[in-house]
Amino acid sequence: MKILLVEDDFISRTVLQEIVAHLGVCHQAMDGKEAVNAYRRALAENDPYNLICLDIMMPNMDGQETLLRIRDLEKEHGIGGSDMVKVIMTTALNDPKSIMTAMVKGSCDGYLVKPIQRGTLLAKLREIGLISQ
Amino acid sequence: MNTPISEDVMIIQEFTQECTDLLDSLEPAIVGFGEFTKESAFAPTDESMPILHEVFRLFHSIKGSAGFLNFSHMSTTAHAAENLLDKIRKGEKNMSADDVDLLCRTCDFMRATLDQVATHLSDGVMAEPAAELTARLQQNLEAEAGPPVHQAEAMQSGPLDLAVTPAMIAAFVQEAEEQLQEVEAGLLTWSDGGEKPELIAELFRKMHSFKGNCGFVGLADLERLSHRIETVLDVVKAGAGKPTAKPAEALLNLCDILKEALAGISQGGPGTIDGLELYLELLEDLIPSDWGNSPPAPSPPPLEEILVSQGDVDEETLNEALATQARPLGEILMESGSVPADKISQALECQRRSAGVAQPAAPAPVTALKRQDLRVDLEKIDTMINLIGEMVIAENMLIHSPDLEGLELENFGKASQQMSKIVKELQEVTMTIRMIPVAGLFNRMTRLVHDLSRKSAKKVDLLTLGTETEVDKTVIEKITDPLVHLIRNSMDHGLEGPEERLAAGKESTGTLRLSASHQEGEVLIRIEDDGRGLNRAKILKKALEKGLLTGNGDELSDKDVAALIFLPGFSTADQITDVSGRGVGMDVVKQNLSQINGKIDIDSSPDQGTLITLRIPLTMAIIDGMMIKVGSSRYIIPILAIRESFRPTAQSITVTPDGREMVKIRDRLFPVLRLHRLHQISAACETLENSILILLENQGRHVCLMVDEIIGQQQTVIKGLSEYIGHIGQVRCVSGCTILGNGDVCLILDAGNLAEIDSLAL
Numbered sequence: 099m100k101i102l103l104v105e106d107d108f109i110s111r112t113v114l115q116e117i118v119a120h121l122g123v124c125h126q127a128m129d130g131k132e133a134v135n136a137y138r139r140a141l142a143e144n145d146p147y148n149l150i151c152l153d154i155m156m157p158n159m160d161g162q163e164t165l166l167r168i169r170d171l172e173k174e175h176g177i178g179g180s181d182m183v184k185v186i187m188t189t190a191l192n193d194p195k196s197i198m199t200a201m202v203k204g205s206c207d208g209y210l211v212k213p214i215q216r217g218t219l220l221a222k223l224r225e226i227g228l229i230s231q
Numbered sequence: 232m233n234t235p236i237s238e239d240v241m242i243i244q245e246f247t248q249e250c251t252d253l254l255d256s257l258e259p260a261i262v263g264f265g266e267f268t269k270e271s272a273f274a275p276t277d278e279s280m281p282i283l284h285e286v287f288r289l290f291h292s293i294k295g296s297a298g299f300l301n302f303s304h305m306s307t308t309a310h311a312a313e314n315l316l317d318k319i320r321k322g323e324k325n326m327s328a329d330d331v332d333l334l335c336r337t338c339d340f341m342r343a344t345l346d347q348v349a350t351h352l353s354d355g356v357m358a359e360p361a362a363e364l365t366a367r368l369q370q371n372l373e374a375e376a377g378p379p380v381h382q383a384e385a386m387q388s389g390p391l392d393l394a395v396t397p398a399m400i401a402a403f404v405q406e407a408e409e410q411l412q413e414v415e416a417g418l419l420t421w422s423d424g425g426e427k428p429e430l431i432a433e434l435f436r437k438m439h440s441f442k443g444n445c446g447f448v449g450l451a452d453l454e455r456l457s458h459r460i461e462t463v464l465d466v467v468k469a470g471a472g473k474p475t476a477k478p479a480e481a482l483l484n485l486c487d488i489l490k491e492a493l494a495g496i497s498q499g500g501p502g503t504i505d506g507l508e509l510y511l512e513l514l515e516d517l518i519p520s521d522w523g524n525s526p527p528a529p530s531p532p533p534l535e536e537i538l539v540s541q542g543d544v545d546e547e548t549l550n551e552a553l554a555t556q557a558r559p560l561g562e563i564l565m566e567s568g569s570v571p572a573d574k575i576s577q578a579l580e581c582q583r584r585s586a587g588v589a590q591p592a593a594p595a596p597v598t599a600l601k602r603q604d605l606r607v608d609l610e611k612i613d614t615m616i617n618l619i620g621e622m623v624i625a626e627n628m629l630i631h632s633p634d635l636e637g638l639e640l641e642n643f644g645k646a647s648q649q650m651s652k653i654v655k656e657l658q659e660v661t662m663t664i665r666m667i668p669v670a671g672l673f674n675r676m677t678r679l680v681h682d683l684s685r686k687s688a689k690k691v692d693l694l695t696l697g698t699e700t701e702v703d704k705t706v707i708e709k710i711t712d713p714l715v716h717l718i719r720n721s722m723d724h725g726l727e728g729p730e731e732r733l734a735a736g737k738e739s740t741g742t743l744r745l746s747a748s749h750q751e752g753e754v755l756i757r758i759e760d761d762g763r764g765l766n767r768a769k770i771l772k773k774a775l776e777k778g779l780l781t782g783n784g785d786e787l788s789d790k791d792v793a794a795l796i797f798l799p800g801f802s803t804a805d806q807i808t809d810v811s812g813r814g815v816g817m818d819v820v821k822q823n824l825s826q827i828n829g830k831i832d833i834d835s836s837p838d839q840g841t842l843i844t845l846r847i848p849l850t851m852a853i854i855d856g857m858m859i860k861v862g863s864s865r866y867i868i869p870i871l872a873i874r875e876s877f878r879p880t881a882q883s884i885t886v887t888p889d890g891r892e893m894v895k896i897r898d899r900l901f902p903v904l905r906l907h908r909l910h911q912i913s914a915a916c917e918t919l920e921n922s923i924l925i926l927l928e929n930q931g932r933h934v935c936l937m938v939d940e941i942i943g944q945q946q947t948v949i950k951g952l953s954e955y956i957g958h959i960g961q962v963r964c965v966s967g968c969t970i971l972g973n974g975d976v977c978l979i980l981d982a983g984n985l986a987e988i989d990s991l992a993l
Contacts, residue, residue, distance in 0.1 A: 169288075178284025179320040180313075182291070195245055201296035202249035205288045209299060 099228065100145065101125065104133040104164065105153045105188070110212065114151055114188070117216045121229065122148075130159025134167045137183075141175055147183050149228055152206075154189035154196060161187060162196065165204035184226050188214055240352065246296055247349045250341065257289045258338050262443055264331045280320070286334070287316045293341060302354040304361035305344050311368035312337045318372055330371055333364075340364055403448045404497045405606070410441045411493070415486050416674050419681050422479035428468070435464040441489075452504040453492055459514045460485055466518050478517050483678075485510060609704065612664055619658050620853060620948040624970050626654055627945065633973055655946065658853055666701035669747045669756075672711060673698050676718055676745055683722045690729055690739055691722065696746035702754050706847050709827045710756065713820040717758050717843055718743070720817070725762030725841050735838060737761065749849070753871075756845040765835035767792050777801060793833035797821045828966065830983065856947035856969070856979065859925070860940040862912045865977045867947050867969060872982030874926040874933070876941060881920050894924060894935050901926060904985060905937045909963060915939045932986035949979060964988065 099122030105111040106128055115124055125147075127133040133152070140146050150168070154161035165185060172182055186208040187200045200206045208222040223229045260282045294309035312334060318324045344357045354361075417434045421427075442457040463478050488504060496502040504510070630647045673695040680693040726732075726741040733739050744759040767789065774780040774795045787795075795801060797817045824831055829847040848854075856867035875896075883895045884903075892903040903924065907914035916922045916939055924935040949967045966981035 173281060173284065176280060176284075178280065179287045179317045182288070197242060197299070198245040198249045198296060201299060202246070202253055202292045205292040205295065207295055 099123070099148045100140070102127060102133060102136055102140075102147045102150045104128075104130065104150065104156070104161070106156045107153070110153070110188070110214070113214060114219075117214070117219050118149075118151070121223075129156045130161060130164035130167070133164050134159070134171070137168050138171060141171065141177075146177075149223070150183055150185045152185055152187050154187060154200070161189065162199055162204065165200060165206060169204060184228055186210060186219070186222060188212060243300060243348060243352055246300060247345045250293055250296070250345055253289050253292065254338055254341055254345075257286055258335075261286055261331065261334050261338060264326060264334070283316065283320055287313060287320065290316065290337075297354075302344070302348060304354045304357045305341065305348075308337060308340060308361045308365050308368070311365045311372070315368050315372045324372070327371075333367055333371055337364060337368070400448060400496065402606075403444055404493055407441060407444055407493055408490070410437055410444075411486055411490055412671065412674060413437055414441070415483065415678055418479050418483050418486065419677055422483065422681070431464060431468045435461060435468055438464055450492075450496070450502045452507050453489060453502060456485065456489065456504060456507060456510055459511050463514055463517045481513065481517065483681075485514070609665075612661075616661055616665070619654075619661055623654060623658065623853060623946050623948050626650065627971065628973070631971075631973065651946075658946075662703075662849075662853075663701070665703050665705070667704050667707060668699050668701050669707065670698035672707050672714065673745055673747075675711070676714060679715060679718055680722065680743060683719065687722060688728065689722065689726055689741060691726060691741045691743055694742065694744045694746075696744065697748045700747035700749060700754065702747070702847070703849070706754065706827055706829075709823050710829070710845060710847065713823045713831075713845070714756070714758070716817065716820050718745075721758060721760040721762065721841065721843075725760040725764070727763055731763075735763075754845075754847045754849055756847070758843045758845075759840065761840040764837045764839055764841055765789075765793055765796075765833070766837070770795055773801065774798070789835070790833070793835060796833075797831070854947050854949060854979075856945050857925075858942040858945050858977070859938045860942055861906050861910075861938050862914045864910070864912050865942065865971070865975070866906070866938075867945070867977055867979045868925065868927070868936070869979070869982060870944065872927045872929055874928050876923055876925040878922075879919055879924050884919055892919070894919070896926065901933045901935045903935045903937055904988060906980075907937075909988070927982045927985060929983040929986045934986045934988070936980075936985060947979065 101118050101122060101124045103111055103114050103118070103124060104127045105114060111126060115126070118124060125136060127136050133150070137147065137150070152161045152164060156164075159167075165187070168183065168185070172178065182205065185204070185206040187206050188210050189196070190212045197209050200209060207226045210218060210222060220229070264279070264282075264286075290309045290313040294306050294313055297303075297305035297309060315324075315330065315333075319326045319330070340357070340360055343360075344354050347357055348354055414434060414437045417430060417437065421430055421434070438457055438461045442454055442461055445453040445457055460482060463482065467478060488510060492500075492502055492504050630651070635643070677693055677695070680691055683689075684691045721743055726743070727735065727737075729739040732741060742761050744757070746755075746757045746759075748755050748757075770792055771780070771787075779795065779798050779801060797820070801817065821831060824845060824847070827847055829845055832844040832846070833841065834844070835841040855870040857870050857873060859866050859868060877896075879894050885893045885895060885900065887893060893900040894903050895901075903919065905914075914922075919937060922937050922939060923941060924937055925941075926933060926935050947969045950969060952965065952967055964981050964984040965978045966984075967979045968976050969979060971977050
């Protein structure tokens with residue numbers, strides 16, 4: 099499995115990596131711009147990510163925007179349906195507006211509120227069918 | 232699981248809002264799939280794939296967010312729909328009409344559930360429909376191509392068959408009217424300029440979506456008729472029409488039928504069409520008899536040929552099946568057990584492949600996905616405009632409050648200036664909300680001219696200019712009838728027949744120009760023809776006959792003569808035609824215009840043509856005014872009417888032998904009007920040299936108004952005069968009133984009337 103972690107905070111990023119490292123290749127991006135670029139590169143190499151963990155509050159480009167850009171990229175490349183990359187939003191923001199924006203507009207697969215717990219993240223991955231029961 | 236994870240109502244509201252938006256934007260796309268699947272099951276192609284993805288994302292999003300909120304029924308149903316779509320997307324299953332039907336039902340279910348969720352914060356009550364729908368989706372997921380027909384029928388009466396609400400009907404009627412309007416415009420171009428493939432294709436698309444909408448809200452008659460029209464367009468598109476047939480005219484008439492039916496629906500009618508069969512038959516004549524049975528060249532070989540050539544079925548069985556063909560051939564063959572299902576789908580696949588890219592040429596509603604506008608009740612906007620009017624008054628009251636008089640308030644001054652600026656902007660923005668372009672209005676006139684020119688055998692070119700000019704919606708409504716009358720008049724009286732035109736040395740085709748523009752806070756609508764112009768002698772004769780005039784009228788200017796045609800009961804048409812000549816037209820025109828403070832002007836020169844100008848104030852609510860003072864009374868003059876103000880010198884004043892006062896400005900003489908005499912108040916100064924003169928202009932007429940003092944500029948909210956004062960005309964030259972900061976009422980002067988007054992008559 100190929101994973102992209104998008105997180106500007108070092109500690110959070112490290113924690114996330116610790117949790118998912120054993121699942122496969124794990125790339126990191128510091129902000130939305132890097133993430134979109136990484137995603138585009140992966141598409142060009144025909145080796146797209148299977149999972150993106152995306153923070154919402156980040157410099158340069160926030161997570162919501164990043165998610166929309168990624169979905170647009172997929173649309174351009176004709177990727178859709180169950181081939182869309184699974185995205186889990188990770189954030190300290192717990193306001194309804196941002197949750198629903200990510201869920202509905204960006205079709206994200208999960209929404210986890212920080213601090214991220216190993217158990218909840220893995221449970222989520224199981225739920226969306228990325229790792230076996 | 233049936234209770235939400237938190238009592239957080241906010242998030243649920245957010246959820247329903249977002250999901251409703253999403254459903255709104257994607258439902259047409261789902262309905263659009265119905266078109267692909269009408270003939271046979273359909274597999275997604277490059278063109279339809281993005282839409283399929285969008286729809287998939289819709290259900291995916293709903294699944295995710297509903298799951299997040301523990302709305303399990305919604306989430307599982309969405310999941311089932313998602314699975315079905317994914318299978319179609321991967322090409323593992325073709326999309327059948329039944330699938331589309333089911334997806335539409337799923338959308339309906341989502342809406343119903345969202346309503347539930349919004350009020351009860353739970354989707355518990357939707358358990359039963361959810362289970363049923365999920366089962367159906369699951370069934371379709373497993374089923375191969377060729378849906379079981381009886382089940383689709385059973386679904387018709389199922390609990391999920393949600394009723395079409397009145398709100399949906401209203402939205403449908405509004406949209407359908409717009410669509411018809413566009414179709415009509417297209418048909419007109421067609422009938423005038425010969426057929427262009429793109430135009431026909433465009434018409435076909437529009438008619439197609441119209442038909443789709445009719446079907447959606449269950450208007451069978453409308454759907455049948457529009458379907459037939461669509462077929463005719465299809466025939467034309469394929470170039471298979473009879474060369475002699477001229478369908479555009481017939482279609483235009485049918486457009487009218489559709490419109491009437493729509494109008495009936497909006498008034499609560501059943502939406503049936505009288506004599507539908509007749510219309511259908513009429514259209515049948517335009518369709519070649521073999522149309523539909525043997526499609527034109529580039530289409531794929533029919534299913535039966537492939538089956539026969541593959542040796543899966545012999546011709547006899549095939550003919551038998553064909554004899555009863557009302558459903559897709561594949562289904563019949565399968566049901567009668569002649570051919571195994573997998574062979575059929577194989578052949579279907581083969582058929583699809585040979586169709587190649589050509590098959591999805593059916594309209595794909597891709598562009599409609601991103602539109603974001605809002606239909607708002609006009610009443611709400613009016614309330615808002617009224618409130619802003621009140622706010623302007625309140626602002627004036629505050630800034631000009633008597634308590635502040637004589638105080639040096641630097642900071643207050645700054646703040647109040649800022650506020651005035653914002654209030655003004657707010658007011659401007661609000662006014663633009665009500666503005667719509669005149670394009671729609673002008674398009675309707677295109678149709679009118681077309682019909683009239685055919686009826687009267689006069690050739691006319693209609694040119695429309697400035698269609699993008701934006702005008703208040705009420706204004707558009709009010710000037711529609713006048714415009715129709717004016718154009719009828721131009722066509723009937725103004726423009727000549729071809730022979731007469733040629734005899735007069737003009738081109739046989741007349742020109743009618745319809746233009747709109749903005750000028751100094753007014754909208755100008757000009758109707759210009761190059762016909763024979765107004766006939767002075769004829770008008771005078773008629774006016775004398777009807778007793779509308781005393782004397783012989785020789786002393787009247789051309790403009791005054793022209794004004795006669797606005798008198799009630801005036802009509803010069805020698806014979807009454809159904810075009811014009813009933814003698815009710817022009818005075819209605821004037822009445823309608825005066826309701827919106829509009830003016831009408833006629834310029835005409837014999838044999839050159841007639842120009843009719845309608846001037847309508849841009850706004851009827853708030854104007855920029857100049858406050859003046861005469862004696863102890865204050866007045867507001869619309870700033871747009873003011874040309875200049877000055878204190879006259881003794882030399883510049885002349886008195887004519889009959890006693891009129893004139894003032895000379897840069898070698899031109901202008902009449903002076905003493906406002907205090909007009910309104911019989913005592914002024915502070917009686918001598919012209921000590922007073923201030925304000926030069927007003929209205930439609931080329933000037934008058935110098937004598938006042939005592941100019942107080943300053945002010946945003947003025949117009950309040951109508953009460954019936955009593957306004958109608959009986961006790962106060963002359965006043966168009967309305969306003970309320971001042973201190974609560975006093977102040978009259979607004981009407982520059983137009985002032986310019987017409989004869990100062991001697993005072």
